[in-house]
Amino acid sequence: MVEISRDTIPAILVSDLSHSFRGHQALSHVSFCVMPQTIHGFVGPNGAGKTTTLKVICTLLRPSYGEAQVFGHNVRNETLLVRKRIGFMPDHFSMYRQMTVYEYLDFFGAAYGLTLEQRDRVIGDVLTLTDMDGRKDDLISGLSRGMQQRVSLARVLVHDPDLLLLDEPASGLDPRARIELMEILRELRRMGKTIFISSHILSELSELCDSVTIIDRGQIKFSGPMDVLLEAPEERPSWNLRLAGSMPDVLAKLQTLEGVESVTEPEFTTGRDFMIQLKEGISGNDFLRTLLVLDLPIQGFSQQRRHLNQAFMDLTTRGVRT
Amino acid sequence: MISGATTLFSWTLRMDSKSIMPHVVRAGFAFLILIAIGTTLGDVFGVNRAGLEFFKAICFLNFLLITVSGISYFVSALTEEKDSGTFALLQLAGMTPLAITLGKSTSRLVTSLMLLVIQLPFTLLSITLGGILWQQVIAAYLALAAWMILVANLALLCSAKCATSGRAAALCGTVLLLYFALPPICSGFLAAVPPATMNPTLSRILAEVPALFSVISINDRLSDILQIGGDYSLATTQFWASCGLGGFFFTVSTVMLNYWTRPSENGGTESSGALRRWSLERTWKLPIAWKEFHFYTGGRSFFLTKLFGGFILLAGFYALQQTETGDVHLTLKGDLGWNAFLTFVAILSVELVLYASGCLFHELRQSTQSTLAMAPHTPTRILLEKTLGCLIAVAPSLILIGITSIIGYQGIRRNMELLTVDQTEPSDLIITYILLMSLSCHIAALLSLYTRWAALPLTALFTFTGFFCLAAPIYLIGPLTRMFARSQHIPMVSTFSWLVTAFWVWLLVLLPLQIWIRDRWIAVTRQ
Numbered sequence: 001m002v003e004i005s006r007d008t009i010p011a012i013l014v015s016d017l018s019h020s021f022r023g024h025q026a027l028s029h030v031s032f033c034v035m036p037q038t039i040h041g042f043v044g045p046n047g048a049g050k051t052t053t054l055k056v057i058c059t060l061l062r063p064s065y066g067e068a069q070v071f072g073h074n075v076r077n078e079t080l081l082v083r084k085r086i087g088f089m090p091d092h093f094s095m096y097r098q099m100t101v102y103e104y105l106d107f108f109g110a111a112y113g114l115t116l117e118q119r120d121r122v123i124g125d126v127l128t129l130t131d132m133d134g135r136k137d138d139l140i141s142g143l144s145r146g147m148q149q150r151v152s153l154a155r156v157l158v159h160d161p162d163l164l165l166l167d168e169p170a171s172g173l174d175p176r177a178r179i180e181l182m183e184i185l186r187e188l189r190r191m192g193k194t195i196f197i198s199s200h201i202l203s204e205l206s207e208l209c210d211s212v213t214i215i216d217r218g219q220i221k222f223s224g225p226m227d228v229l230l231e232a233p234e235e236r237p238s239w240n241l242r243l244a245g246s247m248p249d250v251l252a253k254l255q256t257l258e259g260v261e262s263v264t265e266p267e268f269t270t271g272r273d274f275m276i277q278l279k280e281g282i283s284g285n286d287f288l289r290t291l292l293v294l295d296l297p298i299q300g301f302s303q304q305r306r307h308l309n310q311a312f313m314d315l316t317t318r319g320v321r322t
Numbered sequence: 323m324i325s326g327a328t329t330l331f332s333w334t335l336r337m338d339s340k341s342i343m344p345h346v347v348r349a350g351f352a353f354l355i356l357i358a359i360g361t362t363l364g365d366v367f368g369v370n371r372a373g374l375e376f377f378k379a380i381c382f383l384n385f386l387l388i389t390v391s392g393i394s395y396f397v398s399a400l401t402e403e404k405d406s407g408t409f410a411l412l413q414l415a416g417m418t419p420l421a422i423t424l425g426k427s428t429s430r431l432v433t434s435l436m437l438l439v440i441q442l443p444f445t446l447l448s449i450t451l452g453g454i455l456w457q458q459v460i461a462a463y464l465a466l467a468a469w470m471i472l473v474a475n476l477a478l479l480c481s482a483k484c485a486t487s488g489r490a491a492a493l494c495g496t497v498l499l500l501y502f503a504l505p506p507i508c509s510g511f512l513a514a515v516p517p518a519t520m521n522p523t524l525s526r527i528l529a530e531v532p533a534l535f536s537v538i539s540i541n542d543r544l545s546d547i548l549q550i551g552g553d554y555s556l557a558t559t560q561f562w563a564s565c566g567l568g569g570f571f572f573t574v575s576t577v578m579l580n581y582w583t584r585p586s587e588n589g590g591t592e593s594s595g596a597l598r599r600w601s602l603e604r605t606w607k608l609p610i611a612w613k614e615f616h617f618y619t620g621g622r623s624f625f626l627t628k629l630f631g632g633f634i635l636l637a638g639f640y641a642l643q644q645t646e647t648g649d650v651h652l653t654l655k656g657d658l659g660w661n662a663f664l665t666f667v668a669i670l671s672v673e674l675v676l677y678a679s680g681c682l683f684h685e686l687r688q689s690t691q692s693t694l695a696m697a698p699h700t701p702t703r704i705l706l707e708k709t710l711g712c713l714i715a716v717a718p719s720l721i722l723i724g725i726t727s728i729i730g731y732q733g734i735r736r737n738m739e740l741l742t743v744d745q746t747e748p749s750d751l752i753i754t755y756i757l758l759m760s761l762s763c764h765i766a767a768l769l770s771l772y773t774r775w776a777a778l779p780l781t782a783l784f785t786f787t788g789f790f791c792l793a794a795p796i797y798l799i800g801p802l803t804r805m806f807a808r809s810q811h812i813p814m815v816s817t818f819s820w821l822v823t824a825f826w827v828w829l830l831v832l833l834p835l836q837i838w839i840r841d842r843w844i845a846v847t848r849q
Contacts, residue, residue, distance in 0.1 A: 060692055060848050083698040094689040098617055103602065110609035111697040119605075155693075 009072045011036045011163050011194035012057055017066035019052055025218055026052040029066070032213045032223035034196055036071075036162070039189050041209035041226070042198040043308075045316055049218040050198045051091065051167060057196070058088040058165050070163060084112070087156030091167040091198075097141035101132060101151050104140055105158050112159035119158075126154040130184060146177035153184065164188065166197045170204065182208055206230065206308035214315050221315040230305045238304035239276045239284060244297035246271030257290050275304065331425045350783045352440060373451030374548065380445055381462050381544055383786065384438065387779050388470045391434060393495045394679070394778035396477030399427040400579075401487040405687050409583060419579035423572065427478045434470055438463055457554040461547045464556055468564035469540040473498070475571035482575040483582050487687070488680065495676075505532035505539075510638060513645045538563045610694070610704055614711025618684055619677060629718040632669075636662065636722065652729065659730015660737040666726055670719035671759060677712040678763035679777040682839075683770035686846060695847035701840050745801035753820050754796045757827045761788050764835040771842045792831065799823045 012034040019027040027049045034040040044050050055061040056068050059079045068075045070082045096104055102123065109119035127133040130150040135143065140151060149169065156164055166185075170178045182204055185195055199205050205212065206226060213223040222229055231237070243250065254263040254274060259282035264275045278287055288301060306314075400422070403409040412422055442463065448454050477494050484490035508531040536542050543560040546552045602621065606612040615621060639654055639662045647655065654662055682705075685691045694704060727734060738748035762785045769777040769784075803819040812818055 055848065058696060060695060080698045080700075083696055086696075088693075088696050090692055092689055094691075094693045096613070096617060096688065096690060100598075103605075106605045107609050107613055108697070110605035110607070110612070111694075111699070113698070116604060 008035065010034060010069070011038075011071060012040075012196060013067075013069040014053070014057070015067045017053070017056060017063050017068055019049075019056065019061065019064045027056075027063070028218040030215070030218070030220050031066075032220055034194060034211065036194050037189065037192050038210040039185060039195040039197060039208055041205040041212040042196060042215070043200070043202060043205065043212065043312060044215035048215045048316075050215060053215065054088070054165055054167050054196075054198060058086055059083055060088075084159070085161055086163045086165055087159070087161040088165045089152050089156045089167060089169055091171065095140050095148060095152065095155075098139065100137050100139055101127070101143075101154075102136040104151060105154055108155050109158045114159065122158055122160065123154075126157045129157070129187065130154045131180070146173050149173060149177070149181065153181070157188075161193075163194045163196065166195065166199075168199055169197065170199055170201050178204065202308040202312055212308070214312060216316040222311070226308075229311050230308065231303075239278065239287070240300070240302050240304055241274045241276055241291075241298070242300040243272045243274075244299045247296065250274070250296065253294055254291075257287070257294070259287055259290060272299075329425070331429050333425075346780070350780065352444065353787075372453060373448035374453035376451055377445060377448040377454050377459065377462070378548055380441065380448075381466065381548065384441075384466050385469065385540060385544070386782055387437075388434070388466065388473055389498060390778045390782050391470075392473035392477045392498060393491045393676075395434070395776060396427070396430055396474045397481050397490045397494045398487045399430055399478055400481040401484060401490045404485060404583070405487055413580075413583070419576045423478060423482070423576045423579060427474065427481075427572070427575075431471065431474045434474065435467060438467055438470070454548075455554065457556075458547050458552075461554050461556055461558075462544060464561055465540060465543045465547060465558075468561040468568075471568040472538065472564040472571075475568035475575070479571040479575045482579050488684070491676075491680075495672075501535070505535045507638065508532055510642050510645075513642070538567060540564075608707050608710065610697075610699070610707035611711040611714070614681060614708050615714050618681055619712055619715030625715060625718060629721065632666065632718055632722040635665065636726070654726070654730040654733065656733050657737070659726065659733030663723065663726045663730055663734050666719055666722045667755070670716060670723060671762075673716050673719055674712075674759055675762050675766050675778065675781060677715065679766035679770045679781060681708050681712055681770075682767055682843065683777065686771070691843075691847045692849075695844075701844050701847075705840060705843060743797070745805075746797055747800070747804075747816065749816050749820065750797060750800040750823075753800065753823055754793055757796060757824065757832075758785065758789060758792060760827075760832055761785065761792060761835075764832055764839065768835060768839050768842065771839070771846055792827070796823055796827065799826055 010033045012032075014033070015031050017027055017030040018025070030049070030053060042050055042053070052061065056063050057070060057075060059075050059082050062076060071085055073081045073085070075082050096107070099107065105123045105126065106119055109122060114122060123136075124133070127136055130153055132147065132150050132154060135147065140148060143151065149172075153166075153169065156166075169185075170181055173181060178201070185197070185208060189195060197205070197209070209226050211223075211225050212229055214221040214229075241254075250271070251263055251265060251274065254260060254276065259279050260276060261279045262277045265271070266273055266275055276287070278284075284301075284303060291298070291301075398405075400409065403412060403426070417425075442459075445459055445463075446456065449456055449459065476497060477490070480490040480494040480497070481487075484493055508528045512525065512528050537559050539560070543558065547554060602616055619625075620627075639658055643654060643658050644650060646658075653659070685694060695701070697704070699707075735748065738751050741751060742748055762781055765784045765788070766777055766781040769780050773780065800819050800823050803822040804815050806812075807815045807818045
């Protein structure tokens with residue numbers, strides 16, 4: 001779990017949240033915390049309870065049990081205050097397609113109580129940020145999916161919220177649009193926004209997010225910093241060694257080194273990469289000192305990390321929730 | 323093709339039979355018939371030909387429902403697929419245009435024809451009540467079935483042509499309006515303009531129009547059937563002409579479907595920038611009202627079009643008056659003032675119910691309800707702003723009613739007095755209309771949150787029932803309040819009576835509906 005400083009009010013604090021509808025337990029005692037100015041990933045299989053959690057946080061759904069707070073405001077009682085501080089982008093396209101981009105943003109700006117001058121300024125800014133200023137007079141119905149996604153993001157930003165709740169923002173986007181979206185999200189974090197992002201594209205989340213929550217069948221399986229999740233779960237971690245070029249008999253030489261338990265060469269590599277398991281009590285530094293004696297052209301030496309895909313598979317259960 | 327069409331046809335019928343709403347409509351209709359039977363039984367001893375009167379009411383109701391279904395239920399046969407973006411999937415699945423039109427439209431027609439069939443046993447009772455023969459009953463139902471085939475296929479044509487259900491409903495509504503309005507307009511024009519000044523070809527065409535329309539006129543046919551000694555033959559010109567025209571619309575829809583639904587090259591329609599800048603203004607301080615006015619009701623340009631069209635209609639009444647009396651007056655004399663007033667009231671009523679049934683459904687169809695709900699406004703404010711946007715849009719009709727009330731005051735007053743019964747005043751008619759329209763709009767808005775396209779026909783059904791349930795108490799509250807006010811020497815008796823009546827109806831009828839609408843709206847924003 002994320003450690004909370006006494007002075008910092010969490011962007012999102014969910015405690016013991018449960019929700020059920022029509023006899024179906026969608027969320028069961030869900031608790032997690034998202035710190036301000038971070039990007040927090042929220043992942044889980046289909047039907048895990050991601051969208052239900054998001055709807056509770058964004059005040060669309062009243063939880064059956066438990067609490068959720070946004071910047072200290074209770075989502076149950078302080079609905080309007082919460083709504084002013086968040087921007088929610090749902091997973092489906094829900095746009096007034098007969099409006100132009102500018103009209104759409106102007107409408108939502110006015111709905112959030114911005115004056116005409118504020119709207120003019122803010123809409124210009126968000127259009128620049130999302131790279132849509134050249135298409136502001138286009139009808140939304142005529143835009144591609146990627147562009148509509150950008151307009152949707154611009155709409156979320158128009159009232160300058162502190163917290164963005166994005167439900168599958170990259171779904172259906174081509175690789176280029178996805179990369180550009182991630183860049184925009186990084187830029188937003190630099191601007192001080194907190195981003196809570198639900199996504200199935202784990203590779204991008206692992207690069208983007210500071211922290212992550214994994215939910216499965218309505219229960220939290222992990223919540224905390226991404227680094228902690230991606231650390232190898234074994235007591236004795238493995239290490240990756242990369243050499244600048246391939247050399248003969250390296251594998252045999254490495255196996256004879258003191259403190260080495262096993263050395264393997266990953267498949268589909270060119271004799272430059274090795275995975276080393278050290279004996280108990282031998283640290284990475286100890287091994288590195290020994291390794292330098294061999295005078296190998298070392299290009300990299302790092303602790304083996306799990307990929308988010310692997311962590312996700314380890315923590316979640318096979319099959320679809322019934 | 324056959325396999326595709328039957329799959330689609332059976333799937334649509336299965337969906338219809340699984341869905342609760344069509345059954346509710348049919349049950350509601352049967353219930354209405356029972357009410358009508360009960361009412362008629364009450365009068366049976368005092369009225370000659372009670373069966374005929376009863377059957378006339380049922381025929382009128384059927385005619386109304388079929389016409390309303392045209393612009394709500396039938397018109398969405400293809401556009402519901404377009405609205406949800408699944409139309410291309412049907413085409414990709416290898417379904418031919420004929421399979422699509424047959425599968426999507428015919429199932430609805432069959433479902434609706436069932437509505438007529440279930441009535442038959444009940445309405446045969448009218449024969450026992452007297453004044454009508456079984457041949458008349460069957461002939462009337464055949465005429466109504468032909469009218470349904472015509473309306474359903476006209477709606478299919480609009481559904482094939484238009485990109486959205488809203489546009490298709492507007493197109494179908496306009497065509498139906500023209501169908502009813504064109505014959506009297508042509509006759510009026512011919513009468514108003516001296517024959518010597520008119521082009522003979524135009525004059526001949528204008529003279530032919532009413533005759534042409536009378537061939538397919540359901541009103542004329544029903545009048546003919548329901549009079550003693552009328553034409554009771556089962557398959558008349560109206561039947562064959564309506565079926566033929568329906569078949570023609572079906573064929574055009576099928577042939578043109580691929581052409582009308584081909585993907586546009588620019589990915590969307592773009593209106594002219596200058597026109598858009600003229601018709602649109604920056605978002606108001608009440609943004610949801612702005613959105614409703616501009617993007618749901620048609621905005622400024624449609625507002626002005628309606629106003630302009632209304633004045634042309636008013637000018638038509640002046641022209642008719644000049645033809646009849648030969649004099650030029652600033653006021654509309656006699657029944658003309660009353661007829662003009664009723665015309666604009668009817669237009670207002672249709673507009674109000676259409677807007678009420680669509681303004682919330684419009685959000686559901688675009689899946690924008692949760693996005694809108696995220697704005698920091700209470701659900702009540704969102705709903706009120708939506709109402710305001712629609713009310714602004716009906717201002718042209720209100721303006722024209724106001725003008726007609728002034729220029730046709732005498733005729734309106736006289737006709738209203740004829741309609742009043744003991745102890746009631748003409749003002750009671752006005753408050754009854756306002757409250758009944760409020761009831762209709764509330765019912766339409768509520769139903770639109772439950773059912774996809776049946777809101778309008780169901781509203782017509784419920785309002786018909788509501789009229790009997792609500793009009794009598796309203797008529798009672800008014801006179802009672804006036805009696806009380808006079809006995810207590812309370813000033814402004816009429817205003818006081820209006821306020822009391824409106825308060826009670828709001829408290830007991832409209833407020834519960836408003837709470838229901840709000841709760842349902844909150845529920846759908848969470849889905």
